[in-house]
Amino acid sequence: MAAFDPVVLFFVLGMAAGLARSELRLPPAIYEFVSLILLLSIGLKGGLQLATQPLGALLLDSLLVILMGLLLPLLAFPLLRAGGLPRADAASLSAHYGSVSVGTFAVALSYLLEVGLEHEPFLPLFVVLLEVPAIFVGIMLARGGSGRTRWGELSREVLLGKSVVLLLGGLFIGWIAGPAGLAGIDGLFFDLFKGVLAIFLLEMGLIASRHLDGALRHGPFLLAWGLLAPPVMAVIGLAFAALMGLSTGGAVLLATLAASASYIAAPAAIRSAVPEANPALSLTASLAITFPFNIFLGIPLYHWMANHWPGG
């Protein structure tokens, strides 16, 4: 292992600046813009390569990925309840950890570039497929079959969220246009990918620094959860990757997706559907504990685990 992608140093810079109460602040529009470019880049790149592949074989793998998205929150929930969390908070954390973080996925892509590992082109599609199911499972766990949930409005909110629209849109455009069609815009979306990721990580560091005191205030259980849940979930991701016969690079990406926790789609949906859950708890765990853990230690660890997977 011990491979290291210097781009994560921008996260350290943001975190240090935030903790030192530096004047450094990025306007919200910048964060919006860089996350838009990341989402479109990931989608376009996937779409571009999908164009050269038969799509039929993808159906079974897609179903497996959705199954994994349903399974992760169902496994997390009883553990969180056993840890003494109230029902709503346990359900909220289950949804966050079952769902995925595109930022973490982008860092994993950058890591694979750094170490020179190839991966299957359909992984960006898996990001979309994994983002949504856990959120619905989490809401159902919180409700426990009772109460009213505005499913119609909620579905629209989740399925038409920024990341789903941009990832799917990018996949579709890349798939239709092909390499020749994208020749004019690949400078922005592909060549600048790492630079944009650096700015994104700088902002993530600033945001995470503001949640750090919460990570300590919520006690040892949340800290332990934020650090231990990801590697365990990564093992489940690797098992699914082995089931699908993914390459090492693909397995690292799927493990990273399983291990990552949502901090955009899930917080918004859970805030509106399960308002009694404490939003600070889930956001703190996912942003201030799990995100840094994954980008610094997790991804190289999942790479090592993929290399040592039995039969892999």
Add this chain to the structure above:
Amino acid sequence: MTMHVRKLLTVVTEAGLERRLVEDLRQLGARGWTITDARGQGHRGKRALDWEYEGNIRLEVVCEGSLAEQLANHFRQHYYQDYAMILFMQDVEVLRPEKF
């Protein structure tokens, strides 16, 4: 110049509620409103606005006193328990009462 008294209802709350509040305003019959981004600090913590789901909004509605009260009651019933929200009312004078 004749001035007419109306109520100004101001609500400060989480940005994520904007769509639902606007829907409530429509249903309860408000004719117009103004929403601005806001930041500040209260007993539910600091609301920083530099990240889309942490921001606050300030919603202002000028309307008849009876509607302002109806809106305030509705918001209190539906959002006070679980969301960061404050609201207050004051008398304001307007030039064109038919607009409000």
